[in-house]
Amino acid sequence: MNARRPLEGLKVVELGLALAGPFAGSLMAELGAQVIKIEKPGGGDPARLMGISVKDVAVWWGVAARAKLCVDLDLKNPDDWQTLLGLIATADALVENYRPGVLDRLGLGWEALRAINPRLVMASISGFGQTGPHASRPGFGKIAEAMSGIVMLTGSPDEVPIHIGFSLADTSAGLMAAFGLALGLYQRDVGGEQGSHADVALFEPLFRMTECQLALTERMGRAPLREGSNDPYGWGASGEAGVNPDALRAVRCTDGHWLMLRGSAPDEIVGRAEALPIGEALSLLAGEGVAAAQVHDGATINASAYFRARGDVREVNDPVIGPVCVPGEIPKAWAEPQLPLFRPTRPDADRGRVLGPGQGKG
Secondary structure: OEOOOOOOOOEEEEEOOOOHHHHHHHHHHHOOOEEEEEEOOOOOOHHHHOOOEEOOEEHHHHHHOOOOEEEEOOOOOHHHHHHHHHHHHOOOEEEEOOOOOHHHHOOOOHHHHHHHOOOOEEEEEEOOOOOOOOOOOOOOHHHHHHHHOOHHHOOOOOOOOOOOOOOHHHHHHHHHHHHHHHHHHHHHHHOOOOOOEEEEEOOHHHHHHOOOHHHHHHHHOOOOOOOOOOOOOOOEOOOHHHHOOOOEEEEEOOOOOEEEEEOOOOHHHHHHHHOOOHHHHHHHHHHOOOOEEEOOOHHHHHHOHHHHHHOOEEEEEEOOOEEEEEEOOOOOOEOOOOOOOOOOOOOOOOOEEOOEOOEOOO
16 A cells, blocks of 8 residues: 555645535545635634534534534634735635625635635535526425435335435535545646636435436337335335345344345345344355345444454544444545544634644644
């Protein structure tokens, strides 16, 4: 593995709240960039209050901000505004997820910032994008998921369309924004060009991932029907195997755990698996050449030797809340970073004031 992280030496300013923009910042930070997260004095990012807290330590925040430098700046204060401009003037990249027009009114829009720093690469995430008739509307992750087309493809065809149980639109948009920043930095540094501005609407990454639905609609003369969580493979119902040999089958083992396997597996083997606890069932199916996996939840993932061997689950010992499991880094092409896996601070004690361009505490 390479010892040097790919984004080491780059400085990224993060102007964003809650999920999408900060998720992009997290990805950049974990790949080696110095990410300076700008927060409002007095409260900071609303994500500090999201999820559960243990002894006043927000567990979600401990992961979301673990590799960032968090600083307070009031963008309506002239001195703080100038300080931010100083940071941006020497930054390589900026990511933000305000509603279009907000930063322009503060004098921090793309045209103003590129005049200060022509080499700046910027990514903007918003509900409906920077252009188009709905650009000024507020956007929310679950609304974006509905708009993308994925919700209508999820669940049993006889029930209401359902959302997945986490912030898929926000994290997908954050991932795409980080990708856009990486592309812009490559184009700038390798292609000898100036900076660029990537524009990501919350619904667009998921819309792109369901790439076949437009062509299917055209060829079939109707929109694809909901056949489960991964059209057209079925949703785990026992009757699917007889209709589609590639369908998925959900099987409950004797210890109450579920496994998912290919619908083409012989019924005799499936019956034997159902009569075993999950570990023995998976061993049986592997021996028979049947593709299968346990249907995991957070508890079983934490306890999984496989996830830990891969480094996908890491355990840290926080001085306040004690041992806590957190996700590892992805991808794994680089040596173990010297970055915190969890932010071991209380919500009111891990932000500082910027001391100068590129410096701070927090």
